[in-house]
Amino acid sequence: MVVLMDPMEDPDDILRAHRSREKSYLFDVAFDFTATQEMVYQATTKSLIEGVISGYNATVFAYGPTGCGKTYTMLGTDREPGIYVRTLNDLFCAIEETSDDMEYEVSMSYLEIYNEMIRDLLNPSLGYLELREDSKGVIQVAGITEVSTINAKEIMQLLMKGNKQRTQEPTAANQTSSRSHAILQVTVRQRSRVKNVMQEVRLGRLFMIDLAGSERASQTQNRGQRMKEGAHINRSLLALGNCINALSDKGNNKYINYRDSKLTRLLKDSLGGNSRTVMIAHISPASSAFEESRNTLTYAGRAKNIKTRVKQNLLNVSYHIAQYTSIISDLRSEIQRLKCKIDGRGGRGHGRSPCEQGDIRQIQAEVQLHSSQFEQLEIGQLRGQLISAFQDQMDVRRLLLELENHSMEIQIDTSRHLLTIADWEQEKSRRTLKWQEEQRKESYSKDDSEKDSDTGDDQPDILEPPEVTSARESIATLVGEQKKLRKQKVELEQRCRDLRTQGRRLEEMLPRRIGSQEQREILSLLCRVHELEMENTEMQSHALIRDGALYHRREAMHRLEQHRSLCDEIIQGQRQIIDDYNLSVPHHLEQLYELYQRELEEGNLDRMAIMDRAASRALQESSLPRIPPGPGENTLALDSDQESVKTLGSEPQLVPQKEWQKGILPPLGVGDLESEVNKVFKASPHPRAWQAKSSAVLTPPPIHIHGMVSQEEPPQDSSRINSSPESSENFPEIPVSHKERKEILSGTKSIVVKAARRRSRALGPERHQLLAPMMEPSSLSLHSLSEADDGPPPPLPACKRPPSPMLQHTVSEDNLSSSTGETPSRVARRHGDAPGLWLRGQKKSLGKKREESLEAKKRKRRSRSFEVTGQGLSHPKNHPLRPRPLESTSDYRIPISGNPVPSMRHLSKIALPLAKVRLPPSQTTGPGDPMPLTVPAASRRATCGPHQPQGKDGRFRPN
Numbered sequence: 001m002v003v004l005m006d007p008m009e010d011p012d013d014i015l016r017a018h019r020s021r022e023k024s025y026l027f028d029v030a031f032d033f034t035a036t037q038e039m040v041y042q043a044t045t046k047s048l049i050e051g052v053i054s055g056y057n058a059t060v061f062a063y064g065p066t067g068c069g070k071t072y073t074m075l076g077t078d079r080e081p082g083i084y085v086r087t088l089n090d091l092f093c094a095i096e097e098t099s100d101d102m103e104y105e106v107s108m109s110y111l112e113i114y115n116e117m118i119r120d121l122l123n124p125s126l127g128y129l130e131l132r133e134d135s136k137g138v139i140q141v142a143g144i145t146e147v148s149t150i151n152a153k154e155i156m157q158l159l160m161k162g163n164k165q166r167t168q169e170p171t172a173a174n175q176t177s178s179r180s181h182a183i184l185q186v187t188v189r190q191r192s193r194v195k196n197v198m199q200e201v202r203l204g205r206l207f208m209i210d211l212a213g214s215e216r217a218s219q220t221q222n223r224g225q226r227m228k229e230g231a232h233i234n235r236s237l238l239a240l241g242n243c244i245n246a247l248s249d250k251g252n253n254k255y256i257n258y259r260d261s262k263l264t265r266l267l268k269d270s271l272g273g274n275s276r277t278v279m280i281a282h283i284s285p286a287s288s289a290f291e292e293s294r295n296t297l298t299y300a301g302r303a304k305n306i307k308t309r310v311k312q313n314l315l316n317v318s319y320h321i322a323q324y325t326s327i328i329s330d331l332r333s334e335i336q337r338l339k340c341k342i343d344g345r346g347g348r349g350h351g352r353s354p355c356e357q358g359d360i361r362q363i364q365a366e367v368q369l370h371s372s373q374f375e376q377l378e379i380g381q382l383r384g385q386l387i388s389a390f391q392d393q394m395d396v397r398r399l400l401l402e403l404e405n406h407s408m409e410i411q412i413d414t415s416r417h418l419l420t421i422a423d424w425e426q427e428k429s430r431r432t433l434k435w436q437e438e439q440r441k442e443s444y445s446k447d448d449s450e451k452d453s454d455t456g457d458d459q460p461d462i463l464e465p466p467e468v469t470s471a472r473e474s475i476a477t478l479v480g481e482q483k484k485l486r487k488q489k490v491e492l493e494q495r496c497r498d499l500r501t502q503g504r505r506l507e508e509m510l511p512r513r514i515g516s517q518e519q520r521e522i523l524s525l526l527c528r529v530h531e532l533e534m535e536n537t538e539m540q541s542h543a544l545i546r547d548g549a550l551y552h553r554r555e556a557m558h559r560l561e562q563h564r565s566l567c568d569e570i571i572q573g574q575r576q577i578i579d580d581y582n583l584s585v586p587h588h589l590e591q592l593y594e595l596y597q598r599e600l601e602e603g604n605l606d607r608m609a610i611m612d613r614a615a616s617r618a619l620q621e622s623s624l625p626r627i628p629p630g631p632g633e634n635t636l637a638l639d640s641d642q643e644s645v646k647t648l649g650s651e652p653q654l655v656p657q658k659e660w661q662k663g664i665l666p667p668l669g670v671g672d673l674e675s676e677v678n679k680v681f682k683a684s685p686h687p688r689a690w691q692a693k694s695s696a697v698l699t700p701p702p703i704h705i706h707g708m709v710s711q712e713e714p715p716q717d718s719s720r721i722n723s724s725p726e727s728s729e730n731f732p733e734i735p736v737s738h739k740e741r742k743e744i745l746s747g748t749k750s751i752v753v754k755a756a757r758r759r760s761r762a763l764g765p766e767r768h769q770l771l772a773p774m775m776e777p778s779s780l781s782l783h784s785l786s787e788a789d790d791g792p793p794p795p796l797p798a799c800k801r802p803p804s805p806m807l808q809h810t811v812s813e814d815n816l817s818s819s820t821g822e823t824p825s826r827v828a829r830r831h832g833d834a835p836g837l838w839l840r841g842q843k844k845s846l847g848k849k850r851e852e853s854l855e856a857k858k859r860k861r862r863s864r865s866f867e868v869t870g871q872g873l874s875h876p877k878n879h880p881l882r883p884r885p886l887e888s889t890s891d892y893r894i895p896i897s898g899n900p901v902p903s904m905r906h907l908s909k910i911a912l913p914l915a916k917v918r919l920p921p922s923q924t925t926g927p928g929d930p931m932p933l934t935v936p937a938a939s940r941r942a943t944c945g946p947h948q949p950q951g952k953d954g955r956f957r958p959n
């Protein structure tokens, strides 16, 4: 509240008491002489700044008589700056605070209205400027200088410069009287920093006006120019007052005449339009300025009633195409900069161009994703290559295994054919002997002259059977097949070496390429799996080798047993003759015979057999050594497998490296086989010579099997058992008839081929089961033997020679003749006696004791053999190559059960050469031994009934 008191009022003057001019005025704020510049600024102007930078117009003007401090309030001094400086300072501070999100443009113009003329204070040389109004009704000063800056210090310098240009003249009322209206216009443009085609711009204008003071001519005592200036000042202020009066009159909608002066025209919006306006009225406390003060307060009071409509100045800017070009150029520059930054960081900007994205974060994420995908793809490729290399190696090794399996089958077939040929040679020899015997018998009834005439031809005309010829042809084919297999094996081994080299390169490369521990562990496990697969394959290979070796070994053992039994019988028979006829024997022969007897009694051979069986069992039960694919590089390949595991992982090796190198691939044995085949490939034209050669073979003494003795012979090179010349030369010594041989061989082939096929199948997807069935007890052995035992109870259960009763007689003859390869008469003739003498003239004194002794030993052997047979049932694993039960029993079980089928009839006619062979029990009943499998069952029946000790039927009947 401002109370204006009349200085002329006299309380004692009653006449003028009712004419008092004292008046009170209400304003928003009133300052007294204690108010500072800061207080005035804070109370009047500071609140306008926020609106201005947000797009609102504002006006601050100082109104009042001359010399009342308007200029002081607005401009101030250096020490006490006024509203101009303080407002600008705060304005720039506010802009600075929001400059991160918003972009500002600040421009300033400074002019004065002097004598109703507009002059640019920033560039006074421009002369007087005109006021113009645009299409929107906004008043503009044409050509005014607008300085754009955001630097407060710079704008202050401009302000000082402009003030110096303002017209000030000393008057009687004010030494620094302003003779013009000074108007400082600050325009603020605000826009968002986010670029867009359509952009909003906020435009705020702030007018800070230092009006010239109204003056009275009497008071200012102006004359001339000063009086003229005062007149213009007063006229413009009058126009302003009129506008204020008009605007403040609420109920009067009369016309607002802004055009009376340039000042009102310029302040049109500030007074009654779109502006927040502050009027600072200045009055003087001097009583002499009572009238001016009253008028000022009256105008100010009226101005207080003026209502304005404030609105935000918003401009929607749509850019021109040139601006679009500029924007695009800016964007490209930004993209290029980001691209260079990415390239400089990792140089991984391959593939899709990041410029297509435009967003640095998206580009970075994409680049990272591509990098990760590339790394995963690379690892995946390497892993795939390694797996492929492993699989190729395994495929080649399986092929090798199949090749070896096939080779073994060929060997078995070849052996079978060799046996057929040998049997024929044996049969041929026997027939020749028979024929010669008959010739001799006939010669007794002839004279010497006739005898001499018959000596020309001692060879019968014996035709070779077709199966023997076929066997010779088959052998030729099999030898060719073996050569082919050998060639394929060499190629496969080379292929295996190449694959191993390739795999080794991958194994060396992978640890360097893979940085992830997880990936390394995966690959390590992969290599480990490969190693186990290799191990499995090699175990199968070794099992195959062992199967083949055991088969040949048993076969050879069987032959040797037969041969030994033959020799035993010969020795016993000859000894019997010697004893019966009290023949004189050279001393060294007698010593040898005693040694022979001693070994029989002491069981040395049995002990050897036990040791051999223990060694064989240890061989079977021990862990199988690994078999490298071959010497040289193949061994290296396997080593490399382990090295790969060592490289990729830290798992310990289960098998020492040396073990890998110990094994060998199963030999194809072509060389040995060929050498063997060459001897019998063609029919021998001289069976006698062949027999003489066979007789030179060192035949071991009979081996008496006791207890746990197995049929296996002492350790020897199994690979040579079947293919060695010695073994082949033993074949003719086996006195089996041709027909019997054929039956046996057909059974042998059936079993062996089926077993080989099963092995081949096991090498496929179920190759892991290859070894398992071999370790299972064979039902074949159980059935064959148990059913054999279920037959007619044999008086001598362990008889090795069981010809059927109905065939016993013929068998006996064959037995005698074939067991030695000579007829009994021939044997007797060697000692100078007639053929029948050695049968009829047996003496029972000395020979009987010896015979009883031998018989007791035989019984003992039979008994133990029976025990062994029973134990053999529970230990079938001694026959790793035995045929599978279902396949084998189909051919051989039925005859044994007592219901002979036609095939059994043939079997029952098996000649005694086999029947009289002293076969070890486990061999005769073992399912893995095809030939003894059937023969003992039949021979047991044959001997159960009519078998008698020697001499009863006038014939020698060896065991």
Ligand SMILES: Nc1ncnc2c1ncn2[C@@H]1O[C@H](COP(=O)(O)OP(=O)(O)OP(=O)(O)O)[C@@H](O)[C@H]1O
Residues within 6 Å of the ligand: 064, 065, 066, 067, 068, 069, 070, 071, 072, 073, 174, 176, 177, 178, 179, 211, 212, 213, 214
């Ligand atoms: N509040 C104040 N404190 C100190 N000095 C002041 C104050 N107000 C005004 N003055 C002084 O009074 C004198 C006149 O003031 P000023 O020039 O500002 O008056 P004016 O109203 O602008 O006059 P004019 O209308 O003639 O220009 C100046 O010398 C100024 O320094």
